[in-house]
Amino acid sequence: MDRRLLPATTLRLFNRRFNSTVSTATVLQTLKPEPAALTIVNLDDHRKLFASVSTSKLLRSSINLGLASNETFVDFGMWVMNSRLMETSLVRDVILKTVKHTMFEHFCAGETTEEAGECVRKIHDAGLRGMLVYAVEHTGDNTGCDRNLEGFLRCVEFSKSLPPSSVSFLIAKITAICPIGLLRRVSDLLRWQYKDPSFNLPWKLHTLPIFSTSSPLYHTLQKPPPLTPEEELDLELAHRRLQKLCQKCVQESVPLLIDAEYTSLQPAIDYFTYSSAIKHNQDGNPIVYGTVQAYLKDAKERLFMASKAAEKLGVPMGFKLVRGAYMSSETESASSLGYDSPIHNSIDETHACYNDYAGFLLKRIANGNDAVVFATHNIDSGKLAACRARNLGIQKGNRRLEFAQLYGMSEALSFGLRNAGFQVSKYLPYGPVDMVMPYLLRRAEENRGLLSTSNIDRVLMWKELKRRIKSLEFD
Numbered sequence: 001m002d003r004r005l006l007p008a009t010t011l012r013l014f015n016r017r018f019n020s021t022v023s024t025a026t027v028l029q030t031l032k033p034e035p036a037a038l039t040i041v042n043l044d045d046h047r048k049l050f051a052s053v054s055t056s057k058l059l060r061s062s063i064n065l066g067l068a069s070n071e072t073f074v075d076f077g078m079w080v081m082n083s084r085l086m087e088t089s090l091v092r093d094v095i096l097k098t099v100k101h102t103m104f105e106h107f108c109a110g111e112t113t114e115e116a117g118e119c120v121r122k123i124h125d126a127g128l129r130g131m132l133v134y135a136v137e138h139t140g141d142n143t144g145c146d147r148n149l150e151g152f153l154r155c156v157e158f159s160k161s162l163p164p165s166s167v168s169f170l171i172a173k174i175t176a177i178c179p180i181g182l183l184r185r186v187s188d189l190l191r192w193q194y195k196d197p198s199f200n201l202p203w204k205l206h207t208l209p210i211f212s213t214s215s216p217l218y219h220t221l222q223k224p225p226p227l228t229p230e231e232e233l234d235l236e237l238a239h240r241r242l243q244k245l246c247q248k249c250v251q252e253s254v255p256l257l258i259d260a261e262y263t264s265l266q267p268a269i270d271y272f273t274y275s276s277a278i279k280h281n282q283d284g285n286p287i288v289y290g291t292v293q294a295y296l297k298d299a300k301e302r303l304f305m306a307s308k309a310a311e312k313l314g315v316p317m318g319f320k321l322v323r324g325a326y327m328s329s330e331t332e333s334a335s336s337l338g339y340d341s342p343i344h345n346s347i348d349e350t351h352a353c354y355n356d357y358a359g360f361l362l363k364r365i366a367n368g369n370d371a372v373v374f375a376t377h378n379i380d381s382g383k384l385a386a387c388r389a390r391n392l393g394i395q396k397g398n399r400r401l402e403f404a405q406l407y408g409m410s411e412a413l414s415f416g417l418r419n420a421g422f423q424v425s426k427y428l429p430y431g432p433v434d435m436v437m438p439y440l441l442r443r444a445e446e447n448r449g450l451l452s453t454s455n456i457d458r459v460l461m462w463k464e465l466k467r468r469i470k471s472l473e474f475d
Helices: 007-013 026-031 055-068 071-082 089-107 113-125 142-159 180-195 229-252 266-280 299-313 327-336 347-366 379-391 411-419 433-444 452-470
Strands: 129-134 167-172 256-258 288-293 318-322 371-375 401-406 424-430
Touching (some): 055 089, 055 452, 113 129, 113 424, 142 229, 180 229, 180 266, 229 266, 266 299, 371 379, 411 424
Parallel strands (some): 129 424, 288 318
16 A cells, blocks of 8 residues: 555644643643642633634634544545555545645645745744654655655755754754664664673764663663674764764754654664764754653663663753654554553553653753753643743743644644743644655554644634634734
8 A cells, every 4th residue: 555645644743743642731740740830831822822823823723623633534435545546646635635635734734845944934934943854754764765855865965054043953864874783783773782791882982871771672682793894984973963963963963853653763863863963962952862751660760770870971952852752653563562561550650751851951051951842732741840940940932842733733822822931832844745744644644533633723723713703903
């Protein structure tokens, strides 16, 4: 099945990409946050929240979110995209154009770098920042990796033409610049060395701790063979690509944020990320950020170990904190091998751990260590983190603290945090439709739930639309 023929599944992506399941106030009740948490981020004043959004944009967004959260509509769209109707070029063109001008435009920043730049300018005018995501990943050969690197470099270069500070990060996946098969091999070798410290890896660079005593090691049950000369050459080429990208980001003062992956690949990704951070994060300025997935049982220990090791080296670290995007596949993979899931047993445990890690990182920021991006659509977590930041004396505009949500999602939370004085970014994937869709589809496959956070947005959007109609406030 050609995944490019499934753009309708994009509608499901946004419930979990920043890992944002909305719950009741269970976590807040458990952690008993200060009462100020209820007022620092105000989501009740819809007029103030959407003051920077035009009426036409508000109406389109509300309609798109309503469609995207309708399971029947999405399933019908998937059926159409998988049917023989797509074999008829005329029908296919009509459907893809419809998707492009509805869901694609709602959730993506455009097809070209220039269109993404225009999107950055628009959200910057609204007081938000943009995380540029050149949506490529899972490359199998060096030719594709080289091509992807050039796309990333163009993105960083283009950011110079945009308003100062309007671009908060460049987002990259290591799977886009290192063949995925090699990442699996490197992860296997790193896992085996953790099991057997005498196992020599002559190519290994200085890095931070990658594993903890509770890390899932079941992906590597037998001693793997060493890298072949060809694989070592490919690994060196991948390192060179990443270093070239890091150097460009340092030159243009655009932080580079490395996304996380499956636990089968994450050791190699952390290795690339941490070895690059040691080299490029200098003078108190983290330029290379890693990603911590709070739904993993071993995440807390690994985060603590990496932070402390970096502190001893005098390396300022940056982390993006997410919940996790691969719950189904991680659980199935572990079960197939006869092991317990590496994921927390309940969503409430994941919520609690996310807030616990957030508190740890906020304290480090308050003490002048580390930097963090709280990537969440969860309103409870957003409010709690905002409250803790204020109570710790973290001032407005502190460049070490950023909140982030997907473009087209959790608009109320984004604007509420903005109005409270925090730096807020929107995750902006861009690229040709047939290139971006596979990038988004993989996340959609991980979740069959509704866009739960969109319900709050839609309610508030309709309230604001009704208010404008009653008061005859139109564009």
